Amino acid sequence: MARKSLIQRERKRQKLKQKFHSIRQSSKKEISKVSSLSGKWEIHGKLQSPPRNSAPIRLHRRCFLTGRPRGSYRDFGLSGHILRERFHACLLPGAIRSSW
Template sequence: MVKKSIIVRELKRKKIVKKFFLKRKEILKNFSKSKTYEEKLLVHSQLQKLPRNSSKVRLRNRCWRTGRGRGFYRDFGLSRNMLREMGHEGLLPGLTKSSW
């Protein structure tokens, strides 16, 4: 299990990303429309004034069961360890153990 503080931090980031999504999108649209270098600098300074955690890139996919950030499978929302355990128990429909 991941420390509770890491999970809370990730939830906080999700909340901030959601809050600033429209504002960030509008600023980026203005950035792509600006033609001169000076205009781009002005728009970029507006973008830098937003909180760093408002960027979607800073979010990390985590296992919903353990909170593990590495070895994440998007199809199931689980880490590799939990995927294996739950697959052996037959809790994941459509997942079969490979044999050749």
């Protein structure tokens, strides 16, 4: 189980991302429209004005059950060892288990 403070920090980043999404998108569109270099630098400054944690690149995918940051599969939203336990317990329909 991941520390609860790290999970809460990740949730806070998700909320910030949603809050500043429209600002980031509009400034990115403006940069593509402007042809002068000084204008692009000015808009680039606006793009850096929102908080750093509102950038989507700072989000990290975590396991839905345990909050583990590594080894989580996108399709299921679970980490590898939880996924394997679910496969062997036949709790994931349509999944084929392998034994090695």
